[in-house]
Amino acid sequence: MNELNKILYVEDEPDIQAVAKIALEMVGGFTLNICSSGDEALIQAEGFAPDLLLLDVMMPGIDGPTTLQKLRELTVTSKTPAIFMTAKVQADEISHYKSLGALDVIAKPFDPMTLAEQIREIWQE
Amino acid sequence: MSDNKAAVPLTQVEALLQKLRDNFVDELSERFDLMEDLTLALGQNYDLETFNQLYRETHSLKGSGGTHKLHLLSSICHHLENSLSEAETDFNSKKVNTLLEYIDLLRQLLSLYQQDSSQFSVIEDKLEQLCKIHQRERLSILIAESSAMMQQLYTQSLEQLPLQLTFTDNGINSLELLIQQKFDAIIISRELKQINGLGVISALCLSHGKNHKTPFFLITSNNKGIPEYLDISKVLIKTPLLFEQLQEEILELVPPQK
Numbered sequence: 001m002n003e004l005n006k007i008l009y010v011e012d013e014p015d016i017q018a019v020a021k022i023a024l025e026m027v028g029g030f031t032l033n034i035c036s037s038g039d040e041a042l043i044q045a046e047g048f049a050p051d052l053l054l055l056d057v058m059m060p061g062i063d064g065p066t067t068l069q070k071l072r073e074l075t076v077t078s079k080t081p082a083i084f085m086t087a088k089v090q091a092d093e094i095s096h097y098k099s100l101g102a103l104d105v106i107a108k109p110f111d112p113m114t115l116a117e118q119i120r121e122i123w124q125e
Numbered sequence: 126m127s128d129n130k131a132a133v134p135l136t137q138v139e140a141l142l143q144k145l146r147d148n149f150v151d152e153l154s155e156r157f158d159l160m161e162d163l164t165l166a167l168g169q170n171y172d173l174e175t176f177n178q179l180y181r182e183t184h185s186l187k188g189s190g191g192t193h194k195l196h197l198l199s200s201i202c203h204h205l206e207n208s209l210s211e212a213e214t215d216f217n218s219k220k221v222n223t224l225l226e227y228i229d230l231l232r233q234l235l236s237l238y239q240q241d242s243s244q245f246s247v248i249e250d251k252l253e254q255l256c257k258i259h260q261r262e263r264l265s266i267l268i269a270e271s272s273a274m275m276q277q278l279y280t281q282s283l284e285q286l287p288l289q290l291t292f293t294d295n296g297i298n299s300l301e302l303l304i305q306q307k308f309d310a311i312i313i314s315r316e317l318k319q320i321n322g323l324g325v326i327s328a329l330c331l332s333h334g335k336n337h338k339t340p341f342f343l344i345t346s347n348n349k350g351i352p353e354y355l356d357i358s359k360v361l362i363k364t365p366l367l368f369e370q371l372q373e374e375i376l377e378l379v380p381p382q383k
Contacts, residue, residue, distance in 0.1 A: 016188060019145060027133070112142060
């Protein structure tokens with residue numbers, strides 16, 4: 001797999017965005033593009049060409065899984081690895097998200113000091 | 126793997142996270158005011174848009190609170206969210222009072238944050254009382270397990286029981302939660318990341334905190350080398366019978382249905 005540098009992060013909550021920005025840019029050293037909605041992600045994806053998609057599941061408008069489905073229709077993100085983030089970690093739901101093509105699911109709330117490491121571990125698997 | 130950008134000193138990161146947390150706390154009073162207004166409006170006249178706005182605000186606070194490690198705030202919002210889900214369209218005066226009680230509890234918690242106090246036990250006790258009065262009685266179980274697959278299996282095997290399951294995947298997060306929140310039982314893997322299961326149990330037994338008498342079920346592949354001084358309710362070995370045995374143990378803790 002290529003090196004992991006650029007993450008397209010889709011999360012509607014500003015508070016969570018701010019913490020994740022610190023976790024992924026300052027702690028993790030990644031280049032982050034934060035989108036507040038699935039629609040915004042579809043616009044940003046082409047120019048940003050991310051290495052990884054990090055998607056909140058529950059969002060107003062189009063949710064995370066639908067956003068991933070639509071990103072897969074774009075050439076630039078048709079094969080980009082994806083990770084979902086959700087507070088709901090029921091067994092059947094995790095299996096479902098993985099069946100949509102996600103590498104894994106990260107539980108919320110996340111630890112800002114270890115989120116980058118979690119993502120790297122998933123990337124390397 | 127590239128080195129990406131140079132790492133920022135952790136103290137600087139922690140300072141920034143603290144500043145974000147402080148800003149979040151500063152805005153809480155206004156958010157509680159909004160929730161109260163929406164609740165009162167629903168009591169006057171139910172409409173779906175107002176309900177959705179209240180639900181979203183509660184859900185948002187729950188998520189943001191957890192991200193800022195304000196776990197008690199998140200926990201109160203979780204119960205408030207459950208109350209909203211149970212209410213559906215029935216916002217009689219009793220239901221409105223229930224919701225206002227939770228919001229009042231949030232305000233009391235905010236008061237503690239503003240005083241820089243960590244004396245949360247009064248709030249925790251009140252939350253426990255509110256939950257017992259207003260909700261079906263469910264046992265609160267912490268499951269500390271690093272393996273995602275095992276977490277799925279726990280969920281599958283326990284989902285039919287009247288339980289509220291909370292998951293953590295490492296010892297440090299487990300300790301943080303166990304210090305702040307009272308659980309009815311703890312299912313903990315010996316092989317846990319960062320601090321192992323025995324380390325977590327040991328720390329709690331010695332701390333005399335709110336969970337030092339909570340039943341612990343230690344899950345392990347190997348029952349050798351477990352110190353005798355640790356007050357473990359049951360050591361369960363990872364065999365094909367594990368989940369059946371765990372169900373039986375948890376069932377003994379479930380109160381009889383009224």
